[in-house]
Amino acid sequence: MALRHAVLAALLDGEYSGYQLAKVFDVSLANFWYAVPQQLYAELAKLEREGLIAGRQVIQHDRPNKRLFTVTDAGLAELAAFTATPSKPTSIREDLLVMVQAVDRLDPAPVIAQLEERAVAAAAKVEIFDRMLRRLRGELDEETFLREGDRIGPYLTCLRGRRFEQENRTWCEQAAALLRARAPLPG
Amino acid sequence: MALRHAVLAALLDGEYSGYQLAKVFDVSLANFWYAVPQQLYAELAKLEREGLIAGRQVIQHDRPNKRLFTVTDAGLAELAAFTATPSKPTSIREDLLVMVQAVDRLDPAPVIAQLEERAVAAAAKVEIFDRMLRRLRGELDEETFLREGDRIGPYLTCLRGRRFEQENRTWCEQAAALLRARAPLPG
DNA sequence: TAGGAGTAGTCATATCACTGACTATGCGAC
DNA sequence: GTCGCATAGTCAGTGATATGACTACTCCTA
Numbered sequence: 001m002a003l004r005h006a007v008l009a010a011l012l013d014g015e016y017s018g019y020q021l022a023k024v025f026d027v028s029l030a031n032f033w034y035a036v037p038q039q040l041y042a043e044l045a046k047l048e049r050e051g052l053i054a055g056r057q058v059i060q061h062d063r064p065n066k067r068l069f070t071v072t073d074a075g076l077a078e079l080a081a082f083t084a085t086p087s088k089p090t091s092i093r094e095d096l097l098v099m100v101q102a103v104d105r106l107d108p109a110p111v112i113a114q115l116e117e118r119a120v121a122a123a124a125k126v127e128i129f130d131r132m133l134r135r136l137r138g139e140l141d142e143e144t145f146l147r148e149g150d151r152i153g154p155y156l157t158c159l160r161g162r163r164f165e166q167e168n169r170t171w172c173e174q175a176a177a178l179l180r181a182r183a184p185l186p187g
Numbered sequence: 188m189a190l191r192h193a194v195l196a197a198l199l200d201g202e203y204s205g206y207q208l209a210k211v212f213d214v215s216l217a218n219f220w221y222a223v224p225q226q227l228y229a230e231l232a233k234l235e236r237e238g239l240i241a242g243r244q245v246i247q248h249d250r251p252n253k254r255l256f257t258v259t260d261a262g263l264a265e266l267a268a269f270t271a272t273p274s275k276p277t278s279i280r281e282d283l284l285v286m287v288q289a290v291d292r293l294d295p296a297p298v299i300a301q302l303e304e305r306a307v308a309a310a311a312k313v314e315i316f317d318r319m320l321r322r323l324r325g326e327l328d329e330e331t332f333l334r335e336g337d338r339i340g341p342y343l344t345c346l347r348g349r350r351f352e353q354e355n356r357t358w359c360e361q362a363a364a365l366l367r368a369r370a371p372l373p374g
Numbered sequence: 375t376a377g378g379a380g381t382a383g384t385c386a387t388a389t390c391a392c393t394g395a396c397t398a399t400g401c402g403a404c
Numbered sequence: 405g406t407c408g409c410a411t412a413g414t415c416a417g418t419g420a421t422a423t424g425a426c427t428a429c430t431c432c433t434a
Contacts, residue, residue, distance in 0.1 A: 002280075005282070005285050005286075005289075006288075009289035010288075029288065030278060031284075032278050032279040032284040032285070032288075033280060033285065079289055079292075079293055080294060080297075082285075082286065083286045083289075083293055083297045086301065086304075087281070087283045087286065087301055087305075089283075089305065089308060089309075089312075090279070090280055090281055090282075091219050091220060091221055091348070092218070092219040092277070092347070092348065092351055093189075093220060093280075094219055094276075095189060095192070095269075095274035095277075097218075097220075097344050097347060098189070098219070098220065098269075100343050100344050100347075101196045101197075101340045101344045102192075102195070102199055103339075103340045103343075104199075104337065104339065105199045105266075106263070106266055106267055107270070110267075111270050114273065114274055117273075118274075118276065146365055147365075147368070147369070150291065152291065152369075153287050153288045153290040153291045154288055156287050156290075156362050156365070157284050157287050159358065160279070160284060160287075161279065163354050164279055167347075167350050171343075171346065178333055178343070181334070182334070
């Protein structure tokens with residue numbers, strides 16, 4: 001019952017085809033939800049069967065035809081019901097954390113390497129988020145945008161993603177440095 | 188290939204029965220991995236079939252017999268191989284974020300309520316982590332423990348969990364306050 | 375003129391994660 | 405003396421998520 005609502009939320013922005021939705025999921029929602037195109041197509045079909053979204057065929061001549069989907073009133077009601085049901089908190093669920101948990105009994109070298117790689121990746125993601133945040137708020141500064149801008153939802157989730165990656169980076173760097181100091185690599 | 192390694196990592200601490208493991212998962216690994224007992228029993232059975240853990244029967248008179256499991260050399264090798272395979276980064280995957288993403292088109296009241304509840308829950312978790320961190324480092328202060336203590340793996344993952352919940356709390360509070368200011372509740 | 379990249383979408387299968395309902399036994403509280 | 409809780413574990417089933425292999429068309433480039 002989760003991807004379902006993420007798809008509905010994404011379609012609130014406007015009409016999308018399955019293919020376009022996949023792009024949106026890559027750049028916007030990938031932040032807190034990732035799905036491969038196949039999942040999205042399957043979910044769109046289900047949502048349409050249930051009347052929560054409506055699709056219309058668009059004939060194109062220079063490229064394959066496509067079907068654009070919009071959220072119906074029933075879909076909006078479904079989202080409203082969703083916000084009313086208590087959401088259970090989740091945990092982080094990272095393979096990397098499992099590795100660190102076990103690091104005392106294993107060779108730390110590969111774990112250190114992965115932590116360092118992840119720190120770099122996290123830093124890159126922070127920059128992506130920064131660009132996205134700038135794009136979302138346009139010419140307004142953050143404070144004004146959050147007070148007066150429309151559609152602050154995506155901005156807020158983006159902020160959360162940014163902080164998550166920032167913390168990720170800090171932690172990875174700290175953990176890598178610590179493990180390195182404790183078990184100096186040979187050579 | 189994920190719960191599998193979390194179970195192996197947990198069993199590095201010592202011998203556990205399925206039942207005890209469930210407790211460990213509740214207090215220690217729940218941080219970054221949660222699983223209900225049924226999953227753990229199933230995974231233990233699989234791991235034993237594959238020779239990655241070994242079980243021994245313990246006859247008890249005052250309560251039901253149990254089977255205690257330990258990681259075998261093959262299990263350690265499996266974990267070592269696991270640390271060597273690149274781990275893919277995950278995203279947050281929270282229902283609550285989906286709700287916030289869609290909040291501009293919905294009644295914000297229930298979302299605000301959920302954000303505020305979550306902030307309280309996150310604050311409680313931070314305290315649990317603090318207690319766990321104190322317990323793990325014993326009499327040592329953090330810096331000394333991280334430099335000289337043994338088994339810093341669980342401490343590091345716990346630190347990550349603590350920061351995650353701290354960020355969660357801050358973000359939930361900020362988001363709730365913002366939404367409240369923008370759409371004053373009737374009454 | 376062949377090859378690759380981009381657009382648009384489908385099918386089948388596997389694995390993961392979770393839910394709910396169950397069986398036993400012993401101990402302590404009421 | 406039975407009710408509930410803690411210990412210890414099993415079975416059956418479902419829904420969610422992920423993987424891989426496909427089709428088909430157009431445009432651009434080498």
